[in-house]
Amino acid sequence: MSDRYEFFLTCPKGLEDMLLEEATRLGLEQARSHTSAIRGEGTLEIGYRLCLWSRLANRVLLVLARFPVSDAQSLYDGVRAVDWSQHLRAEGSLAVEFSGHGSGIDNTHFGALKVKDAIVDALRTADGVRPSVEKISPDVRVHLRLDKGQAILSLDLSGHSLHQRGYRLQQGAAPLKENLAAALLIRAGWPRIAAEGGALADPMCGVGTFLIEAALMAADVAPNLKREHWGFSAWLGHVPALWTRLHADAEQRAEAGxxxxxxxxxxxxxxPRLIQPARNNIERAGVSHWVKIYQGELATFEPRPDQNQTGLVICNPPYGERLGDEASLLYLYQHLGERLRQSCLNWEAAIFTGAPDLGKRMGLRSHKQYAFWNGALACKLLLIKVLPEQFVTERRAAPAVEAAPQVRNIGGKLVERPPSVRVEAPRLSEGGQMFANRLQKNLKTLGKWAKKAGIECYRLYDADMPEYALAVDIYGDWVHVQEYAAPRSIDPEKAQVRLLDALAAIPQALAIDPSRVVIKRRERQAGKKQYERQDQQGQFMEVSEGGVRLLVNLTDYLDTGLFLDHRPLRLRIQQEAAGKRFLNLYCYTATASVHAAKGGARATTSVDLSKTYLDWARRNLALNGFSEKHRLEQGDVMEWLAADREEYELIFIDPPTFSNSKRMEGVFDVQRDHVQLIDLAMARLARGGVLYFSNNFRKFVLDAGLAERYQVEEISAQTLDPDFARNPKIHRAWKIGAR
Incomplete structure (x- = not known):
């Protein structure tokens, strides 16, 4: 064997330059970078040192051969030409990893099979002994990379990936890989800060990856010191004495550190569920006397190292992938910036984020930004010097307010602000201030109207300013925000900036705790999509309207269970229901049925296809003490009407625009099918009865022939309260009776 080898070191995308610097420092010669890898030369000792000490590499590959490949046969021949007897016994085991394509080899499984066949055939003995395939723990792991007709055949010295240090047996929902965490710490300047005796704090530490990697660096502990199995352990070219010397030296350095x-x-x-797993990881890493972890909320984060020393605050806040995460994450980043400004003056901070726009909302300027990849997600590391001259100063809409105690699950992390903490009002941009002004103006007029009318749920804002395409609804002391999908002509980045401006303004303009703001994105819905579950929080709250109590859910569905624009129609039904039999078709959560029952209806019947919403309807009725005389029917409305033989003095129909539920045959289209629907319902209307028909399809046209058979009166204007008067197209409504 040669005394010198070519090595390939693979790494996560974006770490190439850092790995090049690290590997050069560890002795790799003539090193140069490639995509997600570096290459260089050195002795076997250098290869061992890279395995033991690299904090950034995924794998250390020792190159065995390079050769051209024109087809599958030349691939086989090139692999077999290697003297495999120097690397593996005939009775040994191997695993093959193949990457790349070309030269007629476009299937990696096929490529790996040809490589395996070549090695096995080269080592097969006369009596049939041959290597076996072992994917989990082979004697040698062979890697072949095919690129542009050239093959690079390598032996994997690492075994499994070097980022798997062995201490993290328990992990959270979205942990950083250990080598990425190490890279972020290096970029954040932790080696320099540690050498100066500085401190380190992570206010959202999860299972402790940043903390452990920081301690290993500061204590001069080789990141892979405790690894027991290596890719070279059973390799015939392995030199145990050389490895033992290097490992013993690393152990002495770790002991001293x-x-x-x-x-x-x-x-x-x-x-609290992550505290013990984090402590277990710290114990396994051997740094429990260096690293301490506590349960603590972001709002109370205040590092207090000995002797007033400063250091580095580093964290990886959640990125937000669920519906409604924008609001929660915006306030999380604002609180993080607030804690840095108030409690970490003269410290350095490093924020690793997949949402750089949110990073800008912390009220602190970053002096450097580095691009990284967390898997397939493009991220940035924001480096900040927590100094007054780096504070962003803009206008504010409101002074600091006393926060109410709230707990909210944000991307797997519980965030709480206890009542003792005073929250500094985040700084608003010019656009945010303009939006806050409009909210306060609307609140001044609509708030007075709602209070006088005894209404606690109403629409405060409905895209009043075109550039802020939101609907803002008040539900008691909660705010429900719906973001309308921006037209394709609008730059998505600008739309996101405006959304964040608006979300920053809402708590200040309305003097409401940020944790009580829920945001959803409303797009054009098809079929049952608008009724599908969006989240699993299961948090119902009770609201009152016209003397009845109703349950709403602000988080789990696109709609809340209460259509605010139908409030006047519901109240009209309550006023007209006394002594009547009431039929509610497409009843949703049966809020109109509750109003009818409250108004003295002799009986109510509510029909819907969804069991989920009928269960909700049952709870709404029971909440108000109604049950026995109030039927809930599950079924397709058109089929149910065709089979029903009862008569009703009062009927309400609010159909969907479109439905293709699996529980119904065919497709319902309100424009196409409304005549048949109304005819079926009118057949069930008792003499002198009234049918109210409403829908929110903006292009809807009521069939002219209905007016020839029935008394038809459009009452749309009468069914709009002041909170929807600025948007008269929110729905249209008709009063229909027999001629």
């Missing part, structure tokens, strides 16, 4: 007075390294995690 850990014996030094420990640096102040602390983590805080709001979710």
């Amino acid at each position: 850990l014996a030094r007075p420990p640096l102040w390294i602390r983590g805080y995690e709001a979710d």
Whole structure:
């Protein structure tokens, strides 16, 4: 065998330059970078040192051969030409990894099979002994990379990926890989800060990856010191004496480093379920006397190292992937910036984020930004010096307010602001201030009307300013925000900036706790999509309207269970229901039926296809003490009407625009099918009865022939309260009776 080898080191995308610098420092010669890898030369000792000490690499590959490949046969021949007897016994085991394509080899499984066949055939003995395939723990792991007709055949010295240090047996929902965490710490300047005796704190530490990697660096512990199995352990070219010497030296360095007075390294995690797993990881890493972790909320985060020393605050806030995460995450980043400004003056901060726009909302300027990839997600590391001259100063809409105690699950992390903490009002942009002014103007007029009318749920804002395409609804002391999908002509980045401006303004303009703001994105819906569950929080709240109590859910569905624009129609039904039999078709959560029952209806019947919403309807009725005389029927409305033989003095129909539910045959289209629907319902209307028909399809045209058979009166204007008067197209409504 040669005394010198070519090495390939693979790494996560974006870490190439950092790995090049690290590997050069560890002795790799003539090193140069490639995409997600570097290559260089060195002795076997250098290869061992890279395996033991690289904090950034995924794998260390020792190149065995390079050769041209024109087809599958030349691939086979090139692999077999290697003297495999120097690497693997005939009775040994191997695994093959193949990457790349070309030269007629476009299937990686086929390529790996040809490589395996070549090695097995080269080592097969006369009596049939041959290597076996072992995917989990082979004697040698062979890697072949095919690129532009050239094959690079390598032996994997690492075994499994070097980012798997072995200490993290328990992890949270979205943990950082250990080598990415190490890279972020290096970019954030932790080696320099640690050498100066500085402290480190992570206010959202999860299972402690940043903390452990920081401690290993500061204590001069080789990141892979505790690994037991290596890719070279059973390799015939392995030199145990050389490895033993390097490993013993690393053990001595670790012993000396850990014996030094420990640096102040602390983590805080709001979710109590992650505390013990984090402590277990810290114990396995051997740094439990360096690293401490506590349960603590972001709102109370305040590092207190000994002797007033400063250091680095580093964290990886949640990125937000669920419906409604924008509001929660905006306030999370604002609170993070607030805590940095108030409690970490003269510290350095490093925020790793997949949402850089939110990073700009912390009220602190970053002096450097580095691009990284967290898997397939493009992210940025924001480096901040927490100094007054870096504070962003803009106009504010409101002074600091006393926060109410709230707990909210944000991307798997519980965030709480206890009542003792005073929250500094986040700084608003010019657009945010303009939006806040409009909200306060609307609140001044609509708030007075709602209070006088005894209404606690109403629409405060409905895209009044075209550039802020939102609907803002008040539900008691909660705010429900719907973002309308922006036209394709609008730059998505500008739309996102405006959304964040608006979300920052809402709590200040309305003097409401940020944790009580829920946001959803409303797009054009098809079929049952608008009724599908969006979340699983299951949080129902009770609201009152016209003397009845109703349950709403602001988080789990696109709609809340209460169509605010139908409030006047519901109240009209309550006023007219006394002594009548009431039929509610497409009843949703049966709020109109509750009003009818409250108004003294002799009986109510509510029909809907959804069991979920009928269960909700049952709860609404029971909440108001109604049950026995009030039927709930599950079924397709058109089929149900065709089969029903009862008569009703009062009927309400509010159909969907379109429905293709699996529980019904065919498709319902309100424009096409409304005549048949109304005819079926009118056949069930008792003499002298009234049918109210409404829908919110903006292009809807009522069939002229209906007016020839029935008394038809459009009452749309009478069914709009002041909160929807600025948007008369929200729905249209008709009063229909027999001629």
